[in-house]
Amino acid sequence: MRKVAVVGAGHTKFGKRNAGWRDLVQEAGKLVFDSVDNLEPKDIESFFIGAAQPERFAFLTHVAPLAAEMLGITPSKIIARTELACASGQAAIRYAYASIAAGLTDIALVLGVEKMFMPDMMEAQSNMTCVLDREWDGVNGLSAPPFFALCAQRHMIEYGTTREQMAMVRVKNQKFASKNPLAQFSGKEFRVDDVVRSKPVSPPLCLLDCSGITDGAAALILVEESLAKKFTDAPMYIIGSGQASIGNLINGLPGLANWDACAIAAKEAYRMAGITPDDIDIAETHDCFTISEIIEYEELGFCKKGEGGKFIEEGQSDIGGKVAINTRGGLLGMGHPLGATALSQAIELFWQFRGEVPDYRYVDGAEIGLTHNLSGSASVHSILIYRRG
């Protein structure tokens, strides 16, 4: 299997953007080409776009050639769009990775994008109920916040996790987001009290426990290993991959407080990379809700099952702790433009490894990083492991 390197990255401002779907694509495109030496749009052989619901948020489909044209590229090897709800962007990176690893293409552009703000936000909300099983769960009120609230309730009952521990996840991630100009919710920090006393959404989760509706795009250039140094002195390599799904409908899930698919995916990714969870220096995990990050600490193997609450409370997921998690600000602080999130996570690792992030969030000496996305009712978990070049 051939090795794959990341050599360029472009990241738009996330937030409520006065920009259309096409604008976001072009903005990320310009940024990614500006980030790489010796690469022109005409050099892009293959194009992978991760986009969750342009069909409903923007009334657009067949978005791969649409975006390619907006970017001025003419792929002659592979072109496709991937959809995996909140992990659509990681699915695009994974398809590009598989294609380069196989030898089907050498140079690929991967772009993730979502335009989620709509004139009628009830429609946006309605679209989001499709991310779970709309016909069987959504119809009973199980959109994302109530579902993750059930997970939180179950985790509190089974493991004694506290309301405050969940709030601490937002406090930590907001601390990073507050100084990140690309974040939707930059410019302010929160205390535990702010989170706990924010507007109730679905008990125990309040507004500040939830990631936002967000517009944004981000892009990466992936190349076959031997080409990497042509484009940058500091590439990043993909060294592990894992993904699993073992149920979708809430009644088909193995549990609410335990996410077995996450553990299965993590095990495979660690096996492939030849490492253990202890080797991860920095991770971007899918904190769509505060409780998610706590359960992920456990399923990714950073702490024992049931000890995720203690892990955040002890500062183990902060810089200086066991593993620095969500230093860009997480989904909670950055916002969550579905198709773009995984790209944004990978870009944080890329910039960290290259020392291109500001001091306040720099993880000195980080060598190995992990990105994790869940999608739907935590029904699919998608993991990639990266190594500094």
Next chain:
Amino acid sequence: MRKVAVVGAGHTKFGKRNAGWRDLVQEAGKLVFDSVDNLEPKDIESFFIGAAQPERFAFLTHVAPLAAEMLGITPSKIIARTELACASGQAAIRYAYASIAAGLTDIALVLGVEKMFMPDMMEAQSNMTCVLDREWDGVNGLSAPPFFALCAQRHMIEYGTTREQMAMVRVKNQKFASKNPLAQFSGKEFRVDDVVRSKPVSPPLCLLDCSGITDGAAALILVEESLAKKFTDAPMYIIGSGQASIGNLINGLPGLANWDACAIAAKEAYRMAGITPDDIDIAETHDCFTISEIIEYEELGFCKKGEGGKFIEEGQSDIGGKVAINTRGGLLGMGHPLGATALSQAIELFWQFRGEVPDYRYVDGAEIGLTHNLSGSASVHSILIYRRG
């Protein structure tokens, strides 16, 4: 690069089905598992689903884990959905192929599905305008039939192609579909006069020049070569792949009567397979409209540019001619459930190579086959080449 084999196939009846999206998935799933020895749902490591617009046709998204659950599979390596409009199914096969070729997984289920009949068929029509550039072309009336009518007009002007030659494509494909119980339009044959005198849609194209709105699903099992014989005595191998996109908006296309992206994709697929167009015994090409098949003869290299009309008129694309094309009945006769079409095409080759089609359409001695899909404004062309095992 590892080699990839097709070892199983399941194909639902195509047409206006009294079945929902989930029903179609399950029906194809049962059929594909019934077609393979020694394979249980629990053995499926990876799952790739091609679906174009479940978001709008069925108000469903995140359909990969939804379908996985319906199929009783629990993928532990890779799971994703691909969208590429009318080529969504081929994109799924291609992702599976890349993943197995790379060594990321050994056993994959690929399923394509589309539920297109809706209570309000105006809504279905509206969805289909998104397949081209809805905001810039669709708004000016350029849905698929007018676009392909422009291609037909241009081809008539530049190369002297006749109305009757286009009709002959439907006559040929309908001859095959008429006896195919899986076809939407089985049970009847058409003469050139029937096509030419059918209801005008967009001149010169009439109703019988156009493929239908269709419900359907189809599925394949793909495995790494060394495993193939465990599952079947007669596998089929993927030996070539090509894909290209060089424009999307009508003003960005290189031409209407010449589809350069098709020629680029074909050249790459032939190069990879180490063959020329003369080596193709049987092909399933994307006859979304009669004119499409004529242009494809040319761009795929089966005849010279401009001689596609003559090619059909001389019977060169029929059984006994230069290359047997669309022996299952084509999109015109089978119907065109967007995500399922490419799977259906691959299944025709699989059954042909195994001698599992009825005599009326059997291509004796076929060794090498090609499947071709276009999507949107013929803006993306996707090609795979298969070899009998």
